[in-house]
Amino acid sequence: xxxxVEKILIIGVGMIGASIALASKSKxxxxxxxxxxxxxxxxxxxxxxxxQSIDSLDEINSKNYIKDVDLIIIAxxxxxxxxxxxxxxxxxxxxxxxxDTSSVKNHIQLKDVSNIILSxxxxxxxxxxxxxADANLFQGKKNVLCNPFDSSKEHFDKVDNxxxxxxxxxxxxxxxxxxxxxxxxxxxxxxxxxxxxxDSIRLSNNDVGDNAGGGLKEFLRLSGxxxxxxxxxxxxxxxxxxxxxxxxxxxxNNLLELISETKQIPDIFSHLEFLKNELDEIKSFKxxxx
Amino acid sequence: xxxxVEKILIIGVGMIGASIALASKSKxxxxxxxxxxxxxxxxxxxxxxxxQSIDSLDEINSKNYIKDVDLIIIAxxxxxxxxxxxxxxxxxxxxxxxxDTSSVKNHIQLKDVSNIILSxxxxxxxxxxxxxADANLFQGKKNVLCNPFDSSKEHFDKVDNxxxxxxxxxxxxxxxxxxxxxxxxxxxxxxxxxxxxxDSIRLSNNDVGDNAGGGLKEFLRLSGxxxxxxxxxxxxxxxxxxxxxxxxxxxxNNLLELISETKQIPDIFSHLEFLKNELDEIKSFKxxxx
Numbered sequence: 332x333x334x335x336v337e338k339i340l341i342i343g344v345g346m347i348g349a350s351i352a353l354a355s356k357s358k359x360x361x362x363x364x365x366x367x368x369x370x371x372x373x374x375x376x377x378x379x380x381x382x383q384s385i386d387s388l389d390e391i392n393s394k395n396y397i398k399d400v401d402l403i404i405i406a407x408x409x410x411x412x413x414x415x416x417x418x419x420x421x422x423x424x425x426x427x428x429x430x431d432t433s434s435v436k437n438h439i440q441l442k443d444v445s446n447i448i449l450s451x452x453x454x455x456x457x458x459x460x461x462x463x464a465d466a467n468l469f470q471g472k473k474n475v476l477c478n479p480f481d482s483s484k485e486h487f488d489k490v491d492n493x494x495x496x497x498x499x500x501x502x503x504x505x506x507x508x509x510x511x512x513x514x515x516x517x518x519x520x521x522x523x524x525x526x527x528x529x530d531s532i533r534l535s536n537n538d539v540g541d542n543a544g545g546g547l548k549e550f551l552r553l554s555g556x557x558x559x560x561x562x563x564x565x566x567x568x569x570x571x572x573x574x575x576x577x578x579x580x581x582x583x584n585n586l587l588e589l590i591s592e593t594k595q596i597p598d599i600f601s602h603l604e605f606l607k608n609e610l611d612e613i614k615s616f617k618x619x620x621x
Numbered sequence: 622x623x624x625x626v627e628k629i630l631i632i633g634v635g636m637i638g639a640s641i642a643l644a645s646k647s648k649x650x651x652x653x654x655x656x657x658x659x660x661x662x663x664x665x666x667x668x669x670x671x672x673q674s675i676d677s678l679d680e681i682n683s684k685n686y687i688k689d690v691d692l693i694i695i696a697x698x699x700x701x702x703x704x705x706x707x708x709x710x711x712x713x714x715x716x717x718x719x720x721d722t723s724s725v726k727n728h729i730q731l732k733d734v735s736n737i738i739l740s741x742x743x744x745x746x747x748x749x750x751x752x753x754a755d756a757n758l759f760q761g762k763k764n765v766l767c768n769p770f771d772s773s774k775e776h777f778d779k780v781d782n783x784x785x786x787x788x789x790x791x792x793x794x795x796x797x798x799x800x801x802x803x804x805x806x807x808x809x810x811x812x813x814x815x816x817x818x819x820d821s822i823r824l825s826n827n828d829v830g831d832n833a834g835g836g837l838k839e840f841l842r843l844s845g846x847x848x849x850x851x852x853x854x855x856x857x858x859x860x861x862x863x864x865x866x867x868x869x870x871x872x873x874n875n876l877l878e879l880i881s882e883t884k885q886i887p888d889i890f891s892h893l894e895f896l897k898n899e900l901d902e903i904k905s906f907k908x909x910x911x
Contacts, residue, residue: 348868415678516822517829521836523876524814526896530872532806533867533899546811549839555900558893565880566889582820587863590855599856603848606816607631610845611824 336401341389342415344375345557346456347432349464351498352380357466358497363400365391374461392421402493404450405431409563413439416447423447428486434514434560435505435568436477448490451478451510452500457555474500478496479507502532515571520565520579523551523572526561577590625845626650626691626783630681633703634665635847637742638696639754642670647756650785653690655681664751682711692783694740695721699853703729704871706737713737718776724804724850725858726767726797738780739767742790747845764790769797802830806859809854810869813862816851817845 338361341348345366352362352375362485365388366372375381390396397403402621403422407587410434422429423444430450433439439449450473456463474494478487494500505513528550565572589602595604631638635656642652654671656662663713665729667689678684686815687693695705701725705791712719713734720740723729729739739820742764744847764784768777784790806815818840855862878884879892887895 391767419772512759513829516825516837516838518819521818521840524818524869524873526893527869527873527876528806528811528814529896529900530875531868534872535806535868538822546805546808546843547844550811553836553839554893554896556897558890558897562888562890562893565876566882569880572880576820576873576877578825579817582824583817583866585820586817586855587866590859590862592856598852599737600852603816603844603852606819606844607846607848610819 336489336497338363338400338447338550339402339404339493340365340385340397340400341381342366342391342403342405343407343411344371344381346455346459346461346463346468348404349375349380349453349461350454350466350468351404351406351432351452352518353464353466354469354498356380356382360497361399363397368617371461372413378461380461382463385545388415388418389617392419394425397422397427398407403427403429403488405429408557408560409433409435409438409567411563413475416441428489429491434518435511437481437571438567439479439507442482444480444487445482447480448482448487449479449507450490451475451477452494452498454528459469461556469494469498469500472500474498474502475510476502476504477499477510478504484580511568512571512574515568515575516578519568519572520575522553522556522561523576524566525550529554626779626787628689629692629694629783630655630687630690631699632656632673632678632693632695633697635696635747636749636751636753636758639665639670639751640744640756640758641694641696641722641742643754643756644759644788646670646672649751650787651689653687654759667676668751668806670751670754678705678708682709684715685713687717687910688715690780693717693719695719695723698847698850699723699725699728699857701758701853715898718779720780721817725801725854725862726769726807727801728857729769729797731770734770736776737767737770738772738777739797740767740780740784741767742784742788747842748903749847750887759784759788759790762790764788766792766794766798767797767800768794801847802861802864803840804833805858805865807866809858809862810865812843812846813855813866815840819844836852842880 339355340363341352342365344364352364355362363383363385364372364375365385372384376384385391385396403413407415412431424446429447432450432452434451436449452469454468454472476491491502494502539548589599630653632655633641633876634654642654644873647653652671653673653675654662654665655675662674666674675681695702697705702721702875714736719737722740722742724741726739731737742759744758746760781792782790879889
């Protein structure tokens with residue numbers, strides 16, 4: 332089995348898939364693509380984001396059209412990810428390695444498969460579609476791999492090497508349950524709260540528009556993201572999301588007690604100062620890596 | 622009364638005060654400064670951020686030292702803002718105009734004064750101190766003015782012109798209660814939630830550090846801000862803050878019902894898509910203005 336990836340197939344040529352395609356092509360990797368929206372697919376060929384288009388999942392599953400493909404990357408929203416994986420059964424347990432890009436993993440339950448490695452390349456954007464494709468989107472960013480099906484080391488290494496060498500990402504390995512809880516806290520909950528905040532501002536009928544500096548701005552990118560992807564993430568990861576929310580409510584209630592001075596130890600200033608210092612620890616990662 | 626501001630006095634030479642000083646000097650305005658931390662004050666002179674230092678609030682209040690000052694700008698945290706205003710009683714109802722920079726206004730209650738206009742220059746930063754001073758911090762940003770003491774048009778115009786011409790800001794006028802509610806929603810609540818999120822991540826003991834992309838990043842700047850300022854804001858604006866939080870909880874509960882599918886109309890996808898569109902309306906302001 333060849334660990335060097337010479338040709339990949341990207342299923343879903345939205346912003347994520349197209350960005351992976353551009354980065355791969357810049358490293359001399361050939362890129363085939365499929366999208367269930369024929370317009371997206373044609374545009375991807377026209378704009379030379381992919382080298383070759385494949386017309387259907389059936390054609391992919393028939394093996395004939397992808398003999399020279401080393402790695403398939405599924406770059407569609409989380410629910411569709413599982414559907415696509417299930418529709419490619421002829422490719423299970425072959426030399427072709429399959430991976431994905433889904434932000435939630437617990438729903439991806441498959442049996443008797445040994446060539447599927449799960450990936451979560453972490454790069455946020457409120458942009459979507461081909462026009463937002465960016466060859467450098469993932470450069471230097473983190474990619475969390477999960478191997479819930481105990482796929483063989485060769486398949487794992489192929490995916491790991493691809494992200495590191497072709498996309499220049501940092502990789503790490505987590506279990507699915509670690510992954511989904513950590514990202515519930517660091518990503519899914521912040522997005523949920525952003526949507527709630529936008530909704531409450533809408534409902535309040537206050538003249539907020541031109542006075543949105545100083546805090547709201549940071550939330551804007553989050554609720555501008557792809558609604559299909561986020562409805563999938565919220566629904567599929569609701570158990571961990573609610574766990575993360577419950578934790579945040581405890582902290583919020585503690586802050587409210589300090590603010591309303593029904594509790595005074597520590598005082599609110601010391602508590603905020605403590606949290607500011609705590610931030611420096613969380614910031615031990617380099618901010619520019621995200 | 623001369624509407625042209627030729628010399629200003631800045632009380633508090635932290636990041637905000639020093640940034641105002643630098644922008645003013647670049648327009649040929651002379652800048653005197655006071656800070657109750659002598660080290661800050663000396664550094665501000667040494668670094669030529671201010672032209673002249675004044676040693677105490679008493680000296681300012683004695684009038685002798687500030688005969689040629691047209692405008693006093695108080696750039697200290699919200700609680701201290703009121704204390705400073707009360708300590709300058711000899712300057713009330715004189716030709717010298719006094720304004721502030723506090724992010725919350727309802728606690729600034731004064732009687733029989735006609736030369737004080739309240740200002741809220743909106744520019745966020747998680748930096749503080751002289752080294753973060755930036756002559757362009759406020760350029761093109763918004764400044765909300767309040768005139769709760771019915772100060773005369775001359776004083777209002779002097780402050781309004783100063784922000785527009787010297788600092789190149791856009792200004793608007795709100796009542797104190799409008800101001801405090803709108804900023805509870807758009808700024809104070811997002812900051813409160815950021816602190817709660819950081820706290821809950823700290824308490825969870827999960828390995829979050831290097832996996833903080835994709836959402837958390839947007840919150841980081843917020844909880845990194847000056848703890849003294851934010852403990853003042855939360856405490857002084859707690860009524861409106863809790864009002865804003867209650868509104869957000871309603872929206873959050875609605876989202877949770879959709880996610881857990883105990884309520885299905887609208888479905889979660891349609892609701893998120895609706896909120897994404899709603900965002901575009903809120904974004905009617907130019908993002909780069911903040």
